[in-house]
Amino acid sequence: MKQIVIISGKGGTGKTSITAALAGAGPHKVLADCDVDAADLHLILSPEINLKEKFHSGFTATIDLDKCIQCGQCREHCRFDAISPEFTVIREKCEGCGACEFVCPSEAATMQDRMCGYQFVSNTRFGTMVHAALGIGEENSGKLVTSVRREAKAIAEAEKAKFVLVDGSPGIGCPVIASLADIDICILVAEPTVSAIHDLKRVHELAGHFKTPCMCILNKCGINPALEQELEQYCAANSIVLLGKFQYDLDFTKAQLHRQTVVEYDPEKFGPIIDGIWNEINQYFRQMEE
Amino acid sequence: MQIAIASGKGGTGKTTVATNLAAYFSRTGMDVSLIDCDVEEPNAHFFLTPQWKDEKKETVPVPRIDHDKCLGEECRKCIELCRFNALIWMVDAVLEFPELCHGCGLCTIACPASAIEESTRSLGISRVGQKDSISLYSGLLRIGEAMAPPLIKKVKQRALTEHPAPDVRLIDCPPGATCPVVEALEGSDAAILVTEPTPFGLHDLRIAVELLRKMEVPFGVVINRAGMGDDRVHDYLKEENIALLGELPHSMEAASSYSEGKLLIEQVPGYEKVISQIAQNIQNMAKSTR
Ligand code: SF4
Ligand code: SF4
Numbered sequence: 001m002k003q004i005v006i007i008s009g010k011g012g013t014g015k016t017s018i019t020a021a022l023a024g025a026g027p028h029k030v031l032a033d034c035d036v037d038a039a040d041l042h043l044i045l046s047p048e049i050n051l052k053e054k055f056h057s058g059f060t061a062t063i064d065l066d067k068c069i070q071c072g073q074c075r076e077h078c079r080f081d082a083i084s085p086e087f088t089v090i091r092e093k094c095e096g097c098g099a100c101e102f103v104c105p106s107e108a109a110t111m112q113d114r115m116c117g118y119q120f121v122s123n124t125r126f127g128t129m130v131h132a133a134l135g136i137g138e139e140n141s142g143k144l145v146t147s148v149r150r151e152a153k154a155i156a157e158a159e160k161a162k163f164v165l166v167d168g169s170p171g172i173g174c175p176v177i178a179s180l181a182d183i184d185i186c187i188l189v190a191e192p193t194v195s196a197i198h199d200l201k202r203v204h205e206l207a208g209h210f211k212t213p214c215m216c217i218l219n220k221c222g223i224n225p226a227l228e229q230e231l232e233q234y235c236a237a238n239s240i241v242l243l244g245k246f247q248y249d250l251d252f253t254k255a256q257l258h259r260q261t262v263v264e265y266d267p268e269k270f271g272p273i274i275d276g277i278w279n280e281i282n283q284y285f286r287q288m289e290e
Numbered sequence: 291m292q293i294a295i296a297s298g299k300g301g302t303g304k305t306t307v308a309t310n311l312a313a314y315f316s317r318t319g320m321d322v323s324l325i326d327c328d329v330e331e332p333n334a335h336f337f338l339t340p341q342w343k344d345e346k347k348e349t350v351p352v353p354r355i356d357h358d359k360c361l362g363e364e365c366r367k368c369i370e371l372c373r374f375n376a377l378i379w380m381v382d383a384v385l386e387f388p389e390l391c392h393g394c395g396l397c398t399i400a401c402p403a404s405a406i407e408e409s410t411r412s413l414g415i416s417r418v419g420q421k422d423s424i425s426l427y428s429g430l431l432r433i434g435e436a437m438a439p440p441l442i443k444k445v446k447q448r449a450l451t452e453h454p455a456p457d458v459r460l461i462d463c464p465p466g467a468t469c470p471v472v473e474a475l476e477g478s479d480a481a482i483l484v485t486e487p488t489p490f491g492l493h494d495l496r497i498a499v500e501l502l503r504k505m506e507v508p509f510g511v512v513i514n515r516a517g518m519g520d521d522r523v524h525d526y527l528k529e530e531n532i533a534l535l536g537e538l539p540h541s542m543e544a545a546s547s548y549s550e551g552k553l554l555i556e557q558v559p560g561y562e563k564v565i566s567q568i569a570q571n572i573q574n575m576a577k578s579t580r
Contacts, residue, residue, distance in 0.1 A: 010331050011465050012301010016490070038299030038465065038497070040490045059373060079395055092472040097394030098373050111373075136501050137472050142436065170300045170465060171330035174436035194551035195305070195333035202331065205433050223542070224549035248545070253519050256489050 340419025
């Protein structure tokens, strides 16, 4: 079983639409939506939830105002400004370090497990999917990403699936780092804009840290031919296999409006491109095995 | 006046709105401070092309154990207390894992032998640039650094101290509705949520709305790429009684001007009017809450 992650560095490049299209074709796979910050894959895949679990990670402080003697020790030692002048804990700012608990002379501050959101295992028309919903204002948790991936991997092994297809997170911080760990190939979705190229290079550098082989899909071709060429050159220069190209196309939005993948929306136009991408991927793994 | 520009996810045009507003306010003679809080993928400078003036390395405190003072095996207090596993017992000494450290300082205050000094871990850089009457503050997270919120905090703090009283302060929030956004939203008089008229756009908008209502920041919505999807977002705004601040029409011209990192108000006819209307509406909203 191999794990593939799809990332883009920058949001809005069409990563989720492309992940959904790849989900709808190719070999038997388990899907993992690790874009936990703005999980959208379910809008296309309409999952039927089989299992819903609370996700706990880290701690939050609570202060028992009956016990609190308002000495101010906790406020003074909290480096995250998480304690209000009224000695209540500002949940969004609390890192759960326990400094307040440690310094409080009257045992008013205690640490509690932190419920950060939910994790789901669902059926979709393309196979099993593991996904999550992070609570509003919660930490953009790499731990939740790790948990979703662990579950997806276990299910893939049980189902004897060939792949786990991971819709990764944006950015280069904690959630992406968690998306990249232990991955066999990383597919970068790029668009020909100045800012997306910059972000792509940063995330490619990050993937380099993990020694993850990278491949690339170009989206929104046609809006800027010069930058498109720059992207192709960047891929060539860095031995990033170019898996396929999509033109800038309102059909991506139209498919979304119909809760369909682009291949379902227009099989003749998009089917061959997606099949081509899967062929390349399969070929890569065959070569690796030899 | 402080105005935050947020969106549930990346790629909706948040930076487009923030940079064009900054340029517009600057044209009307205002002293503008723009803080790009997307330290993972900062993009505002592509559109504003500022002259960078000053770049600073930013760090977080991490512990360094003085092994001569450390009481060793029988103590291990710091290891027991650290909730992030940043300190472990290795054979015969306390070993630091600075990458896991949240910089809370608990180990330092807890050590009975004063054996812990503080060293630093690099977060990346903060920098300031100038373009006309716009001061642009931004950060760049070091590749491999997992924690973005501390750097966001530094960039914001830096902007607040170095430029404490601009006529208008604009905050380009990171994508999502998680803790970095909470950090960025703090202290704002009003917020602009940027969305797209698509199912993904609406889904993420709902999450952002929930966050802003929770934080009690007054807000309105800007629809970017209007005309590309359907009316769901409009219907939702009506139902929820949310102000529509303006709509930036979808066009190939806008897409390609964005791809080159150009400002819409300079490049594409008709956009200046929309931006000025958004500026008026949000100023009124911010004033009415004061
Ligand atoms: S708390 Fe201080 S003395 Fe105790 S193990 Fe840690 S560094 Fe050593
Ligand atoms: S500063 Fe806090 S997070 Fe860092 S090692 Fe000490 S206790 Fe752990």
